[in-house]
Amino acid sequence: KAGVTQTPxxxxxxxxxxxxxSCSPISGHRSVSWYQQTPGQGLQFLFEYFSxxxxxxxxxxxxxxxxxxxxxxxxxxxxxxxxxxxxxYLCASSSQTVSLSTEAFFGQxxxxxxx
Amino acid sequence: AQTVTQSQPEMSVQEAETVTLSCTYDTxxxxxxxxxxxxxxxxxxxLVIRQEAYKQQNATENRFSVNFQKAAKSFSLKxxxxxxxxxxxxxxxxxxxxxxxxxxxGKGTKLTVNP
Numbered sequence: 001k002a003g004v005t006q007t008p009x010x011x012x013x014x015x016x017x018x019x020x021x022s023c024s025p026i027s028g029h030r031s032v033s034w035y036q037q038t039p040g041q042g043l044q045f046l047f048e049y050f051s052x053x054x055x056x057x058x059x060x061x062x063x064x065x066x067x068x069x070x071x072x073x074x075x076x077x078x079x080x081x082x083x084x085x086x087x088x089y090l091c092a093s094s095s096q097t098v099s100l101s102t103e104a105f106f107g108q109x110x111x112x113x114x115x
Numbered sequence: 116a117q118t119v120t121q122s123q124p125e126m127s128v129q130e131a132e133t134v135t136l137s138c139t140y141d142t143x144x145x146x147x148x149x150x151x152x153x154x155x156x157x158x159x160x161x162l163v164i165r166q167e168a169y170k171q172q173n174a175t176e177n178r179f180s181v182n183f184q185k186a187a188k189s190f191s192l193k194x195x196x197x198x199x200x201x202x203x204x205x206x207x208x209x210x211x212x213x214x215x216x217x218x219x220x221g222k223g224t225k226l227t228v229n230p
Binding site: 088 | 162
């Protein structure tokens, strides 16, 4: 069974640009969550999608958005990039049902550098 | 709101020895999971062990075990017979139940294993 796949692995963008990151969950998993990891703030929850609906959102500005497709693949978008957006972005999928949470399986992340 | 605290930014252990990583958490939820994740330099977050809060018995996975003290909101990880491959960042995380995969992570503990 293939794991969680994130693309691309590395990205370098210029301040003010926008970027789209992709996450393909484990087959059969309907929940996809996104996290931002930085040395200063650690791992912070961005948002979670379940069956194409955003169920929860972390404390990030509106420049951060996401969506989930019918095949459970998810994308996150960051517009008007700032230097502080440089981070490792991790995606996690889980096989939870509507009310039962289970363990999350993580991808290898996308390393975003904003210059 | 949930918080997770790891008070040891760095720890070291000799190969074959035992080491304990500390974690305390705070949550108002009555039902939740606790996890220890390992993040090696490859960046992939790997689940080490998990504990359901309603279970009194401490979880074990081979050389890894936890000491779960629910009243004290403490969740420490013990690694026995440490191996060089155990060197990594270790993150403690809390997942409240209720239908959303929003993991709250501690800042992490960097474990070094000395040969």
